[in-house]
Amino acid sequence: xxxxxxxxxxxxxxxxxxxxxxxxxxxxxxxxxxxxxxxxxxxxxxxxxxxxxxxxxxxxxxxxxxxxxxxxxxxxxxxxxxxxxxxxxxxxxxxxxxxxxxxxxxxxxxxxxxxx
Amino acid sequence: xxxxxxxxxxxxxxxxxxxxxxxxxxxxxxxxxxxxxxxxxxxxxxxxxxxxxxxxxxxxxxxxxxxxxxxxxxxxxxxxxxxxxxxxxxxxxxxxxxxxxxxxxxxxxxxxxxxxxxx
Numbered sequence: 001x002x003x004x005x006x007x008x009x010x011x012x013x014x015x016x017x018x019x020x021x022x023x024x025x026x027x028x029x030x031x032x033x034x035x036x037x038x039x040x041x042x043x044x045x046x047x048x049x050x051x052x053x054x055x056x057x058x059x060x061x062x063x064x065x066x067x068x069x070x071x072x073x074x075x076x077x078x079x080x081x082x083x084x085x086x087x088x089x090x091x092x093x094x095x096x097x098x099x100x101x102x103x104x105x106x107x108x109x110x111x112x113x114x115x116x
Numbered sequence: 117x118x119x120x121x122x123x124x125x126x127x128x129x130x131x132x133x134x135x136x137x138x139x140x141x142x143x144x145x146x147x148x149x150x151x152x153x154x155x156x157x158x159x160x161x162x163x164x165x166x167x168x169x170x171x172x173x174x175x176x177x178x179x180x181x182x183x184x185x186x187x188x189x190x191x192x193x194x195x196x197x198x199x200x201x202x203x204x205x206x207x208x209x210x211x212x213x214x215x216x217x218x219x220x221x222x223x224x225x226x227x228x229x230x231x232x233x234x235x
Contacts, residue, residue, distance in 0.1 A: 033217035035224075043153075043204055045226035052217035091158065095210075095222055102147040102166045102212055104224055108158040 003027075004092050006107035013082045014115050020067070021077040021110045023092030029053075032096045034075040036066065039089040039109070048090075051075055079112075087114045118143045122207050122227035129194070129201070129234050137192045137230045139207035146212035148190035149224065152176060153204045162205075165190055166212055194232065205230045 003026040013019035025034065036048040051059045051066045059066040067076040079086055092107040120141040129135045141148065147166050151159040161174030165184040179198025184190055190209075194201045208224040 031217060033222045035222075037226075043206075043229040043231075045206060045208075045224075047220075047223045047225070050220040050223060052219065054217065093224075095217070102210065103161070103164060104149070104210075106159045111156075 004094055004105050004107035006092055006110050008110045009108075010111045010113070012113050012115055013079075013086075015084060016081055018078060018080045019082055019112065021079070021090050021092075021112065023075045023077065023107060025073050025075060025092075025094050025105075027073070027094065027096060029096050032094055034066070034068070035093045035095070035104075036064070036075075036077045037091045037093065038086075039091065041088070045091070049077065082114045084114050084116060087112060120207060120209055120225055120227035122205075122230050124230060125228065127230055127232045129232060131234055132196045134193055134195050135232070137194070137205055137207075137232070139190045139192065139227055140188055141190075141209045141225070141227075142188060143209055143225060144187070145209035145225070146187065147210045148184070149208040149210075150174075150180070150182065150190070150192045151206045151208065153206060153229075155204075159206065162192065200234075201232055202234045203232060205232060 005024045032053045034051045038046045049061045049064045051068045058068050063080045065078045089109045091109045094105045123138045149164040150162040160176050162180050163182045165171035181193045206229045207227040210224045
């Protein structure tokens, strides 16, 4: 069974500092995609960054980067130079292949608060 | 602009009433999903559909029903059998893929959500 684990219910970071949000996943599949989403208090889910299981390079999108360690099955999100607008819930998700290729598995989320 | 719309944004329901939440997408996606989110919690899958006229139960389908008569539309009905329906409901869509991973377009695209409150 597929499973996503986010062990940090809440995190605090000083403005302009970097922060790492942890995500580990469990799958026996070789082909899968990993995603991070941001959910502000308004409730919308915003796609941030993607990592494919065959990608050798860590994904980066602006201030977001994904620290992908395949052997350890971890896909941590790194936010550099935190801004007040980064305060939100962050969800890690995985999409697998085959019969369940259209089903996504979400972690329980991490609430990030950026302190001025 | 392509995207997903959900209506209404806020919905109030009396106990014992059925209510239908709307979800429409113009992204030409085959797969659509409904999630429930309780305060401070993650997403729980209610139903998903991989193609028109087909849908599968998710983890918490009891008390809910869906239809998929058109590719663009995936309405969710919250029935009176759902004992605790007050929650935030998110609709999403994605490309339907049997060969993963292909890239960032594998992501789900979400609507703005509907907040349902039972009075």
